[in-house]
Amino acid sequence: xxxxxxxxxxxxxxxxxxxxxxxxFWLAVAVFGPMLAPYPxxxxxxxxxxxxxxxxxxxxxxxLGRDVLSRLLSGARYTVGLAAAAAMxxxxxxxxxxLTAAVGGRQVDEPLSRFMDTLISIPSKIFSLVxxxxxxxxxxxxxxxxxxxxxxxxxxxxxxxxxxLAQMDYVQVARARGEGRFHLALREILPNMIHPLLAxxxxxxxxxxxxxxxxxxxxxxxxxxxxxxxxxVRENISGLGEGAPAIMMPAIAIATLTVxxxxxxxxxxxxxx
Amino acid sequence: MTAHVxxxxxxxxxxxxxxxxxAAGETFPIVSDIDFALKRGEVLALxxxxxxxxxxxxxxxxxxxxxxxxxxxxxxxxxxxxxxSLDAKGLAALRGNRIxxxxxxxxxxxxxxxxxxxxxxxxALIHNLMPRAQAEKKAVELFRALALPFPDxxxxxYPHQLSGGQLQRLMAxxxxxxxxxxxxxxxxxxxxxxxxxxxxxxAFKSVVLERGATAIYVSHDLAVVAQMADQIVVLNQGxxxxxxxxxxxxxxxxxxxxxxxxxxxxxxxxxxxRQVDLPAAPLLEIRNMTxxxxxxxxxxxxxxxxLRDINLKIERGATLGVxxxxxxxxxxxxxxxxxxxPPAQGEVLLNGEPLPPxxxxxxxxxxxxxxxxxxxxxxxxxxxHTVGQxxxxxxxxxxxxxxxxxxxxxLELLDLIRLPASVIDRRCGGLSGGQKQRIxxxxxxxxxxxxxxxxxxTSALDTVVGAAILDLMAELRKELGVAYMFISHDISTVRAIxxxxxxxxxxxxxxxxxxxxxxxxxxxxxxxxxIGSVPEMRAGWLEESGAGRSLPLIGASADEPDLxxxxxxxPARIDGLCNITPPPRHALAKGNMILCHHDEEDLIKxxxxxxxxx
Numbered sequence: 001x002x003x004x005x006x007x008x009x010x011x012x013x014x015x016x017x018x019x020x021x022x023x024x025f026w027l028a029v030a031v032f033g034p035m036l037a038p039y040p041x042x043x044x045x046x047x048x049x050x051x052x053x054x055x056x057x058x059x060x061x062x063x064l065g066r067d068v069l070s071r072l073l074s075g076a077r078y079t080v081g082l083a084a085a086a087a088m089x090x091x092x093x094x095x096x097x098x099l100t101a102a103v104g105g106r107q108v109d110e111p112l113s114r115f116m117d118t119l120i121s122i123p124s125k126i127f128s129l130v131x132x133x134x135x136x137x138x139x140x141x142x143x144x145x146x147x148x149x150x151x152x153x154x155x156x157x158x159x160x161x162x163x164x165l166a167q168m169d170y171v172q173v174a175r176a177r178g179e180g181r182f183h184l185a186l187r188e189i190l191p192n193m194i195h196p197l198l199a200x201x202x203x204x205x206x207x208x209x210x211x212x213x214x215x216x217x218x219x220x221x222x223x224x225x226x227x228x229x230x231x232x233v234r235e236n237i238s239g240l241g242e243g244a245p246a247i248m249m250p251a252i253a254i255a256t257l258t259v260x261x262x263x264x265x266x267x268x269x270x271x272x273x
Numbered sequence: 274m275t276a277h278v279x280x281x282x283x284x285x286x287x288x289x290x291x292x293x294x295x296a297a298g299e300t301f302p303i304v305s306d307i308d309f310a311l312k313r314g315e316v317l318a319l320x321x322x323x324x325x326x327x328x329x330x331x332x333x334x335x336x337x338x339x340x341x342x343x344x345x346x347x348x349x350x351x352x353x354x355x356x357x358s359l360d361a362k363g364l365a366a367l368r369g370n371r372i373x374x375x376x377x378x379x380x381x382x383x384x385x386x387x388x389x390x391x392x393x394x395x396x397a398l399i400h401n402l403m404p405r406a407q408a409e410k411k412a413v414e415l416f417r418a419l420a421l422p423f424p425d426x427x428x429x430x431y432p433h434q435l436s437g438g439q440l441q442r443l444m445a446x447x448x449x450x451x452x453x454x455x456x457x458x459x460x461x462x463x464x465x466x467x468x469x470x471x472x473x474x475x476a477f478k479s480v481v482l483e484r485g486a487t488a489i490y491v492s493h494d495l496a497v498v499a500q501m502a503d504q505i506v507v508l509n510q511g512x513x514x515x516x517x518x519x520x521x522x523x524x525x526x527x528x529x530x531x532x533x534x535x536x537x538x539x540x541x542x543x544x545x546x547r548q549v550d551l552p553a554a555p556l557l558e559i560r561n562m563t564x565x566x567x568x569x570x571x572x573x574x575x576x577x578x579x580l581r582d583i584n585l586k587i588e589r590g591a592t593l594g595v596x597x598x599x600x601x602x603x604x605x606x607x608x609x610x611x612x613x614x615p616p617a618q619g620e621v622l623l624n625g626e627p628l629p630p631x632x633x634x635x636x637x638x639x640x641x642x643x644x645x646x647x648x649x650x651x652x653x654x655x656x657x658h659t660v661g662q663x664x665x666x667x668x669x670x671x672x673x674x675x676x677x678x679x680x681x682x683x684l685e686l687l688d689l690i691r692l693p694a695s696v697i698d699r700r701c702g703g704l705s706g707g708q709k710q711r712i713x714x715x716x717x718x719x720x721x722x723x724x725x726x727x728x729x730x731t732s733a734l735d736t737v738v739g740a741a742i743l744d745l746m747a748e749l750r751k752e753l754g755v756a757y758m759f760i761s762h763d764i765s766t767v768r769a770i771x772x773x774x775x776x777x778x779x780x781x782x783x784x785x786x787x788x789x790x791x792x793x794x795x796x797x798x799x800x801x802x803x804i805g806s807v808p809e810m811r812a813g814w815l816e817e818s819g820a821g822r823s824l825p826l827i828g829a830s831a832d833e834p835d836l837x838x839x840x841x842x843x844p845a846r847i848d849g850l851c852n853i854t855p856p857p858r859h860a861l862a863k864g865n866m867i868l869c870h871h872d873e874e875d876l877i878k879x880x881x882x883x884x885x886x887x
Contacts, residue, residue: 169652176645178635192655
């Protein structure tokens with residue numbers, strides 16, 4: 001397992017390795033971050049606001065004098081965790097529906113596809129604003145919003161792949177063998193879609209990070225005293241003029257996470273050709 | 274250009290070596306020690322199976338090596354240029370100008386969004402050889418020389434509006450528009466039907482002769498090469514096995530490998546003993562079947578009818594050959610039998626019992642008895658599954674075999690198709706074409722079927738490999754008593770292995786009969802054309818076959834849906850009869866049924882005449 005992972009990682013191009021490094025780093029932060037944080041998340045520990053980097057506060061202090069490093073280490077968990085869970089939910093739902101459409105024939109495909117077209121036509125930000133306004137912000141709701149927003153996109157891509165694959169000779173052979181739809185979808189079609197779907201998953205993940213950060217920036221995301229990377233940027237926005245690490249660091253964190261995932265995806269694609 | 278001494282070869286290749294790098298980073302040779310030379314105006318053929326390095330060598334003449342490969346040694350001289358010492362700019366000036374390349378699949382070599390004329394004259398314009406108007410005039414001349422229809426206006430069309438044979442000839446026009454010193458033809462007729470191939474070959478040959486072009490012809494088909502080449506180089510695994518004048522290589526081959534190739538080129542007859550006591554009902558029977566695509570109208574005809582009024586029987590353990598050109602409905606017949614396409618009319622009976630028309634309602638047992646083997650093993654085997662998984666699935670599905678019992682049976686099957694047990698855990702991507710086709714066949718056998726529908730199973734394979742597959746099928750038939758429906762466009766293969774033959778033209782059965790009935794005239798005129806289009810392995814055949822035979826003139830056709838479909842191409846058509854009345858189906862003395870107005874004597878007279886003229 002470990003050996004095959006190392007071999008796989010070694011075969012990645014340089015940019016892919018860099019991406020993999022970032023991704024592993026942020027996964028580690030998401031898992032172990034809160035344990036490593038030197039101060040509690042909400043504690044006011046510095047005497048000064050927007051303090052520079054120092055031995056006590058390695059990334060300075062924020063607009064209330066809280067330790068930025070601690071907040072960052074605790075906040076990464078929300079962004080990475082929520083985005084990964086939502087991306088998985090969106091991809092699984094979209095792909096399952098796409099397979100249903102591909103093997104179900106016109107009667108299933110048409111209504112499902114038109115329903116997805118309807119969903120896709122709703123602007124994601126407005127949709128989330130309405131839902132948050134109606135139900136109040138909670139982690140479960142954020143997860144649901146992010147997932148629902150990105151199901152149609154994944155469905156479109158997965159359906160295009162699945163419908164093409166359903167015409168392949170090996171699927172025809174399986175049909176002529178008398179196989180049921182369940183077998184066709186899961187055993188014959190799905191394994192051949194995995195690679196492009198992984199790439200799609202990575203993209204969705206990045207979009208969801210941006211959506212969640214955007215929502216948090218508007219104050220509708222994760223609620224204080226907890227904060228994800230987006231809300232860290234928002235609450236420290238007044239430090240922008242001084243170039244305080246309190247705003248630079250969360251911004252850099254979002255950038256390295258999204259760029260890292262993208263580099264890794266590009267590396268995966270390059271390996272196939 | 275300086276006057277050259279006639280004895281100096283125009284193209285000279287010496288000690289050529291091309292190497293590639295494998296996944297582990299080691300370099301290994303793909304082709305090595307290649308020497309040959311040809312004089313101006315000569316045609317040299319490179320022949321060999323796939324993987325023999327023939328295309329690799331052809332591409333090096335353009336100074337090109339495919340990604341991953343490098344030209345690592347030797348010299349190539351064309352005229353006064355040393356190809357391998359040229360830089361990128363020098364090569365660009367050479368390609369499409371002094372050296373032209375014609376690829377195998379013209380359909381994918383043309384850009385679908387631009388007109389034919391734009392693409393044909395592009396080489397002349399890129400190299401600034403002549404103004405546009407002059408290039409267009411020259412292209413039209415070439416269209417005429419290549420016997421293309423409407424030479425003056427064909428250039429305005431787009432690639433999708435033309436047939437494969439026409440595109441292949443247009444590609445030749447594209448190559449010749451710059452009057453190149455050397456033309457490289459890479460399997461230019463392999464993807465075409467025999468009846469189209471003969472027209473394209475004729476056009477190529479006349480143009481090559483007329484313009485005195487020096488050409489290198491890459492092919493795996495000895496009979497085609499016999500028509501075109503002055504010299505033949507036989508390749509195997511990247512090395513030259515034999516080279517010499519065409520006549521010598523074809524008729525007095527010295528090398529054992531060449532002899533094997535020659536033997537495989539003409540299929541050996543593989544008769545199987547008929548089973549003695551046949552049950553009352555045939556294994557499979559099709560009655561008055563009509564099928565096609567699109568909605569079925571009030572008259573019971575689908576919107577795009579493909580097959581009309583098909584009747585056939587396959588006895589237990591027998592082989593029925595179905596032949597016809599692409600688009601004749603051969604594969605559709607197999608799809609109807611397998612249940613993938615429900616017929617619009619008529620019925621399919623298995624062991625005397627009607628089968629449900631579509632997949633729905635067929636029992637697992639009915640599925641098991643009929644198995645389908647597709648032409649292209651690359652797409653017929655799921656790339657995500659291992660060989661073991663592919664073969665184990667029908668075992669589990671039909672026979673409930675699991676675990677060790679299934680594994681033992683898979684090993685037995687692999688043994689039956691003569692593949693090593695070690696392939697069981699491999700995916701199909703790394704196997705050769707012949708190996709994949711064997712697994713394709715083994716998957717059908719795993720079901721323990723009574724009838725195997727073989728859709729062009731040897732067409733995508735090399736002759737030697739294809740012959741081995743045919744041998745294997747004949748053997749399985751003897752051992753297991755399975756019946757085959759063998760679909761092919763190659764009448765010589767069908768005549769060699771089938772007991773009964775059915776000729777389809779545009780969805781109609783034009784001739785049916787026993788194998789013996791297809792050995793001499795009279796035939797249906799279309800069958801005659803098919804048989805006459807199979808190249809023979811001797812020089813001069815191309816010139817003799819059907820040359821100068823023109824179609825009799827006929828008036829406008831009556832508005833009658835059941836007129837003879839072969840009318841537009843039939844050399845024996847009669848004005849006032851064939852274009853007015855639908856043809857009757859009637860028997861010939863030798864037992865064949867044909868769909869034609871002509872009676873036996875007419876056909877013998879006509880086909881006998883053509884034969885004696887040849």
